[in-house]
Amino acid sequence: MKSDSGLETAPEQQDKDEFIYQALMSAMVEHQLPPGSKLPEEALSEVFGVSRTGIRQVLQRLAAVQMIVLTPRRGAQVALPSAEEAKEILHTRSLIECANLPEVVERCQSTHLVALEKINHAEQQAHKDRDGPAAIRLSADFHINLQAISGNQVLTDMVTRLTQRSSLVIAAWGAPWQQGCRCDDHDRLIELMRKKALAPLTDALQQHFAHILASLRFAPAGEATLDFAKIFSAKGEK
Numbered sequence: 001m002k003s004d005s006g007l008e009t010a011p012e013q014q015d016k017d018e019f020i021y022q023a024l025m026s027a028m029v030e031h032q033l034p035p036g037s038k039l040p041e042e043a044l045s046e047v048f049g050v051s052r053t054g055i056r057q058v059l060q061r062l063a064a065v066q067m068i069v070l071t072p073r074r075g076a077q078v079a080l081p082s083a084e085e086a087k088e089i090l091h092t093r094s095l096i097e098c099a100n101l102p103e104v105v106e107r108c109q110s111t112h113l114v115a116l117e118k119i120n121h122a123e124q125q126a127h128k129d130r131d132g133p134a135a136i137r138l139s140a141d142f143h144i145n146l147q148a149i150s151g152n153q154v155l156t157d158m159v160t161r162l163t164q165r166s167s168l169v170i171a172a173w174g175a176p177w178q179q180g181c182r183c184d185d186h187d188r189l190i191e192l193m194r195k196k197a198l199a200p201l202t203d204a205l206q207q208h209f210a211h212i213l214a215s216l217r218f219a220p221a222g223e224a225t226l227d228f229a230k231i232f233s234a235k236g237e238k
Contacts, residue, residue, distance in 0.1 A: 013054070020048050020058045023232055028067055028078055029140065029164055030133035032231050035080040035172040039068060047228045065161055067168070079168055083218040086169040093162045094209040096155065097143065098202050103150035105198050112149045113194055119145060120186045136167055142186055146193075166212075173216040185211060 024044075027033040039059065041052040048055070059076045062068045068076050081089065123138035140163040148156045185208045192201040 016048075016050060017054060017058055017061075020044075020050065020055070021061055023048075024058065024062060025067065025164065026137075027231055029167040030136050031167070031171045032133065033078050035078050035168050037078045039076040039078065041075065043228050047232050066165060079165075080172055081165070081169050083173070086173055086216065086218075087213065089162060089165050089169055090209050090213050093143075093159070093166065094206055096162070097147055097159060098205050100147055100150050100152065100155055101202050101205065102198060103152065104146060105193065105196050105201065107151060108149050108193055108196070112145075113190060115145060116142065116186075116190050116193070120190060123186065136170070139186075140164070140167065146189070169216070170212075173218055 024033070024039075033039070041055045041059070044055045045052045059068060059070060063070045063076070067079055069079050070076050119138055119142045123135055123142065126132075126134035126138055140160075143163055144156060144160050147159045150156075185204070188204050189201065189208070192204055
C-alpha cells in the first residue's frame with residue numbers, strides 16, 4: 001500500500017526489489033542474460049519502472065551472491081566464470097552434494113521420489129521441446145530438491161546458490177545445446193535412490209558432475225546485443 005503522500009511504503013518497495021531481483025536472477029540462470037552481458041542501470045530502470053537507485057540496490061544484491069560483477073565507472077555485467085572458477089564450482093558441488101547423500105538416503109520417502117520423478121519428466125519434455133530456459137530451471141530444481149530431502153536448510157541454500165552459478169558456467173562454456181544436465185543421469189540417480197544404494201548413488205552423482213565438466217569447451221564467445229524489454233516483458237509487473 002501507499003502512504004498518504006502517495007509514496008510507496010517500505011514493504012511495497014521491498015516486494016518490488018525482490019521481484020526485480022528474481023526476474024534478473026531467472027534471466028541469468030535461464031541464459032537469457034549470457035555471462036559478460038552489460039546491465040546498464042538506465043535501461044533496467046526504464047524496463048522495470050523504478051529509479052536507478054532501486055536498480056543499483058538490486059544489482060548490489062546480485063553481486064553479493066557472485067552472479068554479477070560491479071566495476072567502478074564500467075557498471076554491472078553478468079559474471080563470466082573463468083575456466084578455473086568453472087571447474088572449482090562443479091568440484092565444490094560434487095563434494096557437497098555427495099557428502100550429503102547419506103542424510104538424503106536416510107530421510108528419503110516415496111513422496112520425495114514422486115516429486116523428483118515429476119521434475120525429471122518435465123525436464124525431459126523440455127529437452128524434447130528444445131525449451132532451453134525450462135530445461136535449465138528444471139535441472140537446477142532436481143538437484144536442489146534432491147539435497148533438500150536431508151532437511152538441512154543451510155546446505156540446501158548453498159546448493160541453490162551453486163546451481164545458479166553453475167548455470168553461468170554452462171552458459172559460458174557449454175555446447176550450443178547443452179541445457180541443464182543429462183536427463184539419463186537423473187533417471188539413474190532416482191533408480192539408485194529408490195534402492196537406497198548409497199555407494200552406487202554416490203559414484204553415479206560423482207560421474208554426473210564429471211560428465212558436465214567433460215562437456216564444457218573452454219573457448220571464448222562473442223558479445224551479444226540484448227533487448228531488455230523483450231527479456232522481461234513476459235515476467236509480469238509488480
